[in-house]
Amino acid sequence: MSTKKEIWVYAEQENGKLAGTVFELLSEGRKLAKKSGFTLCAVLPCADGKPMHQELFNYGAKKIYNVEDPKLDTYQNDYCAKVVHTLIESEEPEIVLYGASTIGRSLAPTVAVMGWAGLTADCTELDFDTEREILLQTRPAFGGNIMATIICPDHRPQMATVRSNVFKKETVGDAETGEVVDVTVDLSGIRERMKRIDSVVEEVNTVDLKAADFIVSGGRGVGGPENFDKIKALANVLGGAVGASRATVDAGWISHHHQVGQTGKTVCPLIYIACGISGAIQHLAGMQSADLIIAVNKDADAPIFDVADFGLVGDLHEIVPEFTKQIQALKA
Amino acid sequence: MNIVVCIKQVPDSDKVTIDRETNRLNRAGVPSIINPFDENALEMALQLKDKHGGKVTVLSMGPPQAEEALRTALSLGADEAILVSDRKFGGADTWATSYTLSLALKKIEDPIDLILFGKQAIDGDTAQVGPGVAHFFGVPMITYVKSCEVIDSGFKVQQVTDHGYNVWEIEKPAALTVVKEANELRMPNLRKKLASKKAVIPTWGYDDLNPEDEKIGLSGSPTKVNKVFAPPIKLNKEILSGEPAEMVKELIFKLREKKVI
Numbered sequence: 001m002s003t004k005k006e007i008w009v010y011a012e013q014e015n016g017k018l019a020g021t022v023f024e025l026l027s028e029g030r031k032l033a034k035k036s037g038f039t040l041c042a043v044l045p046c047a048d049g050k051p052m053h054q055e056l057f058n059y060g061a062k063k064i065y066n067v068e069d070p071k072l073d074t075y076q077n078d079y080c081a082k083v084v085h086t087l088i089e090s091e092e093p094e095i096v097l098y099g100a101s102t103i104g105r106s107l108a109p110t111v112a113v114m115g116w117a118g119l120t121a122d123c124t125e126l127d128f129d130t131e132r133e134i135l136l137q138t139r140p141a142f143g144g145n146i147m148a149t150i151i152c153p154d155h156r157p158q159m160a161t162v163r164s165n166v167f168k169k170e171t172v173g174d175a176e177t178g179e180v181v182d183v184t185v186d187l188s189g190i191r192e193r194m195k196r197i198d199s200v201v202e203e204v205n206t207v208d209l210k211a212a213d214f215i216v217s218g219g220r221g222v223g224g225p226e227n228f229d230k231i232k233a234l235a236n237v238l239g240g241a242v243g244a245s246r247a248t249v250d251a252g253w254i255s256h257h258h259q260v261g262q263t264g265k266t267v268c269p270l271i272y273i274a275c276g277i278s279g280a281i282q283h284l285a286g287m288q289s290a291d292l293i294i295a296v297n298k299d300a301d302a303p304i305f306d307v308a309d310f311g312l313v314g315d316l317h318e319i320v321p322e323f324t325k326q327i328q329a330l331k332a
Numbered sequence: 333m334n335i336v337v338c339i340k341q342v343p344d345s346d347k348v349t350i351d352r353e354t355n356r357l358n359r360a361g362v363p364s365i366i367n368p369f370d371e372n373a374l375e376m377a378l379q380l381k382d383k384h385g386g387k388v389t390v391l392s393m394g395p396p397q398a399e400e401a402l403r404t405a406l407s408l409g410a411d412e413a414i415l416v417s418d419r420k421f422g423g424a425d426t427w428a429t430s431y432t433l434s435l436a437l438k439k440i441e442d443p444i445d446l447i448l449f450g451k452q453a454i455d456g457d458t459a460q461v462g463p464g465v466a467h468f469f470g471v472p473m474i475t476y477v478k479s480c481e482v483i484d485s486g487f488k489v490q491q492v493t494d495h496g497y498n499v500w501e502i503e504k505p506a507a508l509t510v511v512k513e514a515n516e517l518r519m520p521n522l523r524k525k526l527a528s529k530k531a532v533i534p535t536w537g538y539d540d541l542n543p544e545d546e547k548i549g550l551s552g553s554p555t556k557v558n559k560v561f562a563p564p565i566k567l568n569k570e571i572l573s574g575e576p577a578e579m580v581k582e583l584i585f586k587l588r589e590k591k592v593i
Binding site for chain 2: 077078081101102105106108109110112113114116117118119120121122136140141142146147148149150151152153154155193194195196197198199200201202238256262263270271281284285288291292293294300305306307308309310311312313314315318319322323326327330
């Protein structure tokens with residue numbers, strides 16, 4: 001295998017705005033670049049790249065493959081896959097990372113089968129084995145019941161998708177520089193098999209789990225939809241957001257926008273308070289990278305206590321209102 | 333309209349546990365189910381058939397017992413079922429699985445208008461086979477679809493995004509992966525359930541699909557499992573119990589000590 005010793009981050013953008021995950025991937029990519037000695041690069045299919053370059057450099061990209069075409073302003077799978085595949089064929093990178101967004105999870109598997117690349121979905125940890133020169137890609141499987149480290153020994157590039165909020169973003173500086181490589185990929189021969197005719201942004205009440213510093217989550221132990229008020233009250237007094245386990249969402253107690261876990265959102269708050277959540281690992285997969293985890297549960301053997309920093313064994317219906325009261329008193 | 337729904341039989345992951353001593357999954361006695369997202373894909377197909385007529389075929393790749401999942405799909409209203417199964421296909425990752433399924437689709441005689449998948453399977457959670465099959469089979473693909481209506485040129489679909497949804501027009505034949513909020517599932521029909529027990533389900537193996545050897549099974553799979561382990565446990569934890577007011581007081585004291593609140 002003679003490849004170029006580059007690590008690529010797919011710089012997902014729409015209408016000139018980069019997705020937040022790109023910066024998380026670049027931040028993590030820097031660590032991999034340092035360990036491997038490879039060059040960290042961003043691949044930017046877009047209509048007008050220049051306004052986005054500085055930010056990509058600031059997060060550690062040393063080189064940007066800038067591919068401009070009016071057809072690339074918003075995402076279309078056929079066009080973007082063609083661009084990334086063409087670049088991979090000519091530049092032969094070692095590693096390509098994508099955000100596990102709607103876009104990344106459509107694009108990456110397409111690109112993987114266009115060549116013969118290995119692809120690992122939803123990694124929660126990436127590392128580089130310097131001896132074998134391969135990427136170690138760790139991810140939960142079987143609903144998060146086990147962790148598996150996946151490798152791709154004989155095919156290149158090694159590709160992975162990573163969910164948002166798994167890695168922390170960190171800039172290198174605010175005036176970093178690097179190389180811009182302008183590349184043209186001819187898209188004129190691709191028939192337009194699908195066309196986006198509208199894009200709707202929904203105002204999903206005020207649940208912003210991904211940005212919250214504090215999250216108070218309720219599970220089956222909450223007992224019913226009306227009791228979520230206790231969870232909400234604690235979240236309010238902390239200035240945080242309300243999360244929920246899959247069981248409560250499936251039971252219709254709260255909307256799926258609140259769901260934390262492998263099939264819901266991945267969150268990374270300063271404090272995560274799990275109330276009446278037993279800790280099915282599919283839930284843990286969505287919150288265990290929180291800085292500090294507090295678990296409230298009646299059952300002292302509940303698996304949620306395995307990942308908690310603080311565990312309160314008792315009835316959440318007494319503990320949560322008490323917690324709210326004492327925080328209120330503290331703030332008064 | 334001919335619709336093919338690709339389904340996967342999976343262990344009910346809520347009931348799978350791990351043995352922390354051996355790092356192995358305790359799978360004994362865990363029931364097998366149709367991957368829940370695939371049920372929504374099947375329901376979407378059945379609703380389109382109810383409205384526009386046509387035929388729904390279910391296709392599954394797996395060991396011989398995956399036939400059970402196909403029978404369940406027949407009892408819900410699918411017209412035909414095909415099992416793709418061969419020891420030589422074993423150990424396939426998403427790349428090799430996508431390739432093998434695409435060969436099965438090419439072997440289906442009636443021209444296909446629509447191929448549906450669940451958005452991901454709950455055992456592997458990769459969401460990669462739908463897009464992979466679409467490319468190998470040569471049709472355009474949209475992921476995370478919550479609604480699909482038939483229009484002259486093909487289909488008009490809504491795709492769930494991180495902030496709302498996109499509306500696409502996609503020509504036929506097309507491939508879509510379907511999310512849970514797409515629909516409510518129907519119950520099995522008693523008459524169909526009885527018929528499904530007797531239905532003859534063809535099995536297509538290596539000789540039927542005539543694949544390139546290096547693209548199937550383990551040899552066709554770029555990714556390998558290097559290591560499997562139990563999720564880590566936190567060691568420095570503090571467990572409090574007793575009177576709620578006292579516990580909370582102690583907790584708040586410790587949180588303030590750590591300067592997190």
